[in-house]
Amino acid sequence: MSDPALETLILPISSGDVELPEAARLLMLRARAGRPLNELNGHSLLCEQSFAPDRDALQKAGYKVEAETEEKDFDAVLVLPGRQRQEARALLARAASKVKAGGFVIACAPNTEGAKTLEQDFAALLGSADKLSKNKCRVVWGQVEPDTLDAALLKDWQELDSPRPVLDGAYVSRPGVFAWDRIDPASKLLANHLPDTLSGRGADLGSGFGFLSRMVLEKAPKVAAMDLYEAEKRALDLAEENLSGFKGKKALTGIWSDVTKGIEGPYDFLVSNPPFHQSGKADRADVGQGFIRAAAQGLRSGGVFYLVANRHLPYERTLGDVFDRVEMLADEGGYKVIKATKGKGAR
Secondary structure, eight states: OOOHHHHHHHHHHHTTSSOOOTTOEEEEETOOOOGGGGGGBTBEEEEEOOBHHHHHHHHHTTOEEESSOOOOOEEEEEEOOOSOHHHHHHHHHHHHHHEEEEEEEEEEEEGGGTHHHHHHHHHHHHSOOEEEEETTEEEEEEEOOTTTSOHHHHHHHHTTTOOEEETTTTEEEOTTSTTTTSOOHHHHHHHHTOOTTOOEEEEEETOTTSHHHHHHHHHOTTEEEEEEEESBHHHHHHHHHHTGGGBTTBEEEEEESOGGGOOOOOEEEEEEOOOOOSSSSSOOHHHHHHHHHHHHHHEEEEEEEEEEEETTSOOHHHHHHHOSEEEEEEEETTEEEEEEEOOTTOO
């Protein structure tokens, strides 16, 4: 698949607008795998990525990946910021703090996902910004110099995506995580339809910062264990903190992985509000369908799967293919709650 933002990010280097030393040490924040990375061959590239599908793709391609590196003094730091502005600003500040004096920061975003704002923020932090537009994206770059870097802004922006209390202190979250400062209405609807008779070993597929798992544990006292599957490690770390009140009382395990590649088991029950975006704004029904297939494989015979989704997402056929019985529990506010039961004789 093409990745216009990644392709455009590399352009200043491949065109010679940014001149790097031989065998330069490079860091890429929110790194993604793709053919454009071949332009960096001959340099030492460290990829920082806390999203499991991208981590897996980078590792498969042979790149070194860390969720969060402690290394510093890179010759250049490349950044693919997300749409959430506080997180994007924090990433720019992180890049500026990781590069050596005189080194380059290079950042790129699609025009429809904050490219103009990125350029403005970049110039405010570093003092100036060169730019290039291509592939409906904008790449900006500049050197980090102590006399032009805004040190006060750097300090402020480094804290922008730090974990903090949300929802009147009931949870801890941080910008950049899905629905970071609120309870997603779909998850809330699912929680309202979960029975208090759930028991045994369960799992939350795509746990986010832990809301659904906590609702299960608070509502169903016979649940003995919960596994939390989450692709974004930043969210999984928050979930661990948000479920700390159950430590020592229930068996809790956080699993940083891509659910569509399969889950452990067997489980007595599963709950899920699957993501339907990976990057960009386009709906990705295949992600939720992957969750459904993984759920069917991970449940014991007779196990149940509680799913919530936007009403328009085409999940019913996949559910019917892999589950013995499918029931609609709710259809309101643009969302549907579905209970799917695995057949007694199914593997």
